[in-house]
Each structure stands twice: as C-alpha cells, then as structure tokens.
Amino acid sequence: AQSVAQPEDQVNVAEGNPLTVKCTYSVSGNPYLFWYVQYPNRGLQFLLKYITGDNLVKGSYGFEAEFNKSQTSFHLKKPSALVSDSALYFCAVRDMNFNKFYFGSGTKLNVKP
Amino acid sequence: EAQVTQNPRYLITVTGKKLTVTCSQNMNHEYMSWYRQDPGLGLRQIYYSMNVEVTDKGDVPEGYKVSRKEKRNFPLILESPSPNQTSLYFCASSLRGYGEQYFGPGTRLTVT
Numbered sequence: 001a002q003s004v005a006q007p008e009d010q011v012n013v014a015e016g017n018p019l020t021v022k023c024t025y026s027v028s029g030n031p032y033l034f035w036y037v038q039y040p041n042r043g044l045q046f047l048l049k050y051i052t053g054d055n056l057v058k059g060s061y062g063f064e065a066e067f068n069k070s071q072t073s074f075h076l077k078k079p080s081a082l083v084s085d086s087a088l089y090f091c092a093v094r095d096m097n098f099n100k101f102y103f104g105s106g107t108k109l110n111v112k113p
Numbered sequence: 114e115a116q117v118t119q120n121p122r123y124l125i126t127v128t129g130k131k132l133t134v135t136c137s138q139n140m141n142h143e144y145m146s147w148y149r150q151d152p153g154l155g156l157r158q159i160y161y162s163m164n165v166e167v168t169d170k171g172d173v174p175e176g177y178k179v180s181r182k183e184k185r186n187f188p189l190i191l192e193s194p195s196p197n198q199t200s201l202y203f204c205a206s207s208l209r210g211y212g213e214q215y216f217g218p219g220t221r222l223t224v225t
Binding site for chain 1: 117144146148153154155156157158161163169171172203205210211212213214215216217218219
C-alpha cells in the first residue's frame with residue numbers, strides 16, 4: 001500500500017541553526033515526491049518536488065530536499081532556520097498507477113529566536 | 114490572479130442536510146482534487162479528476178460525491194452529512210496530474 005510517514009510530530013530548532021524535517025515513503029514504481037507548507041488558517045503552499053534527475057532538489061524560501069532511493073526518504077532541509085519558517089510541513093507522494101496523492105501526517109516546525 | 118477559490122469558508126450544518134462546497138480554479142488546470150485534513154492524519158484524498166467528465170475515488174470517498182462538468186469547477190457534494198465528516202476541506206488543482214498542486218483556502222465544516 002502507498003504511504004508517507006513523517007515520524008516527528010514536532011521539530012524544534014533555534015533560529016540560525018540548520019533544520020531537517022523527515023519523510024519516508026512507500027510507493028510502487030518511481031515516486032513523485034513533494035513538500036508543502038501550511039501557515040495558520042491558510043491552504044497548503046508548494047515548496048519543492050522531486051520527479052527525476054538530481055537527488056538534491058532546491059525549492060522556495062531556501063529549502064531543499066534530498067531524495068534517497070535506497071532509504072526511501074525525502075527529508076526537507078534548510079541550512080539556517082528563520083522564525084518565519086515556523087509552520088506545518090507536509091510530505092506527499094504521487095501514486096503513478098492511479099493518479100492519487102498520499103500525504104504524511106504533518107510536522108510542526110517551531111523556530112525559536 | 115491565479116487562484117483556487119472555495120465557498121463557503123465556514124459551514125455549520127445538521128446531520129442529513131445536503132450541502133455543496135464549490136471549488137473553482139482560473140488556471141486552466143486539468144487535474145483537480147478534494148482533500149480532508151484531520152489532526153494527526155494529515156490530508157487524505159477524497160476524489161480527484163483528471164479532466165472534464167473524468168472523476169475517480171481517492172482514499173476516503175465514502176459519503177461524498179463530485180462532478181466535473183466544466184474544467185474550472187469541481188464541487189464537492191455531501192448528500193447526507195454525518196458528524197464524522199466534520200473536518201477541514203481543501204480543493205486543489207494542478208496543470209497535469211503529476212505536478213505541484215495549488216490549494217484553495219479551505220472550508221471548515223461542522224456537522225452536528
């Protein structure tokens with residue numbers, strides 16, 4: 001069965017420190033992987049995607065993610081966190097066989113000044 | 114402005130009273146989808162549409178209906194809402210079925 005796991009409900013990091021939000025997936029075939037961010041009382045906003053090519057993907061607001069096929073992971077990273085990065089982050093995978101999307105349960109990122 | 118709009122944004126209703134949540138996009142996207150967001154469960158796909166007159170079930174379709182008569186509109190219909198359908202609902206669209214999705218602002222539904 002297709003699925004996405006975000007093992008951490010919450011990640012706390014100090015401003016200026018690097019951050020990592022973890023995501024692992026299970027999908028048949030080659031995965032299309034996405035990260036989205038949700039600010040309070042807002043819809044989700046696209047951050048970045050991996051479809052093919054370079055395993056390191058760069059996205060909006062200085063975020064990047066590394067696709068690791070052997071570990072079936074797609075962790076979101078940023079070298080230097082900002083307080084304004086505090087939000088809810090979702091990892092998603094597309095099931096190529098059925099045109100469906102599966103989302104993780106979300107990780108709340110808290111960046112403290 | 115390119116956007117996905119949903120109406121209403123907030124809705125409180127009673128069990129069994131039919132309701133429709135509208136969704137419209139102005140980006141000429143082919144793919145549209147409905148999700149529900151529940152705490153601890155993330156987003157779960159209800160229905161999706163690859164194009165006009167083509168719809169298919171997502172992971173949690175029970176109790177919902179959709180239609181795609183026009184490319185820009187994708188309404189979500191709850192024919193007989195129940196309390197377990199209390200949730201935050203999002204409509205989304207993408208140019209094709211494999212790219213990034215653009216999300217609407219959400220509809221918070223409460224069924225008593």
